[in-house]
Amino acid sequence: MKRFALIGAAGYIAPRHMRAIKETGNDLTAALDPFDSVGIIDSYFPQADFFTEPERFDRHLDKLRRKGDKSKIDFVSICSPNYLHDAHIRMALRNDANAICEKPLVLNPWNLDGLQEIEAESGNNIYNILQLRHHPSIIALKEKFDKLPDDKIHDIELTYITSRGKWYFYSWKGDVTKSGGIVTNIGIHFFDMLSWIFGEAKGNTVHLMEENKAAGILQLKKANVKWFLSLDKNDLPEQAVKNGLPTYRSITIDKNELEFSGGFTDLHTISYQSILNGTGFRIGEARNSIQIVHGIKSSKPIGLKGDYHSFLR
Secondary structure (H helix, E strand, C coil): CCEEEEECCCCCCHHHHHHHHHHCCCEEEEEECCCCCCHHHHHCCCCCEEECCHHHHHHHHHHHHHHCCCCCCCEEEECCCHHHHHHHHHHHHHCCCEEEECCCCCCCCHHHHHHHHHHHHHCCCEEECCHHHHCHHHHHHHHHHHCCCCCCCEEEEEEEEECCCCHHHHCHHHCHHHHCCHHHHHHHHHHHHHHHHHCCEEEEEEEEECCCEEEEEEEECCEEEEEEEECCHHHCCHHHHHCCCCEEEEEEECCEECCCCCCCCCHHHHHHHHHHCCCCCCHHHHHHHHHHHHHHHCCCCCCCCCCCCHHHC
16 A cells, blocks of 8 residues: 655645546555635545644655655655646655655746656656557547557547636636646647557647647648637537537547547546556656647747638638
């Protein structure tokens, strides 16, 4: 049984990490969040120590470390706001623990170099949750396209619309300096998945970049990806509105729809099992999608010129 600590216990994604720790037969001994609405802990680890101040949490981890291997924390799971990931990963490594971090690992590609240096010095590992790579449909898709000639360029259209209310733009997620904006918040999952299958980025064109939506074309080694991301319910297609669905997700590859609407329930548990088995995704696997997102955010939108996503018409 491994001993876990968790940062960001009141967040949306934290229960998936708690469940993964529980289902892999391990123990959560301490949790941190500046907000104390963390009753969800009772469903998994009611005996866990809880802190609202990072200084006292860090002190607690240090005291456990000094007691020796039977008391120290083995893993720190990081579910905090994006801009704090780098600092919290460093806190984990300082306390002789491995880090398991949600996407994005960091907001800027150059921050990865510093983390790799600290990782090497500490002797512990930094793992990134890239759960879509564990989805059975995505794995099958990668196996299919790995067998095809590399010189074939596929046409992909990615559409992801997830309605968000006013609260979103008052939270850290609505602050580009803290979240990285819409492309980082909701796009990086898909950019990681597609670049894992179709290769590294060769270039990108941005057609639209607004607070609540963005669109462009991403050129990968084996695919051109027209992408559209939106938080605006007014962008939902008619069939989603008729069915009362607040979210619409579609990926077509060479005009064929990729079906992966189900199978998400256990992906964090599978990710944890992979990490505990020594095959988790490390900094090197995270770099490509972070570079893609940074390239998109650094590009100047050109407007509706040339070839662009069908939802922009």
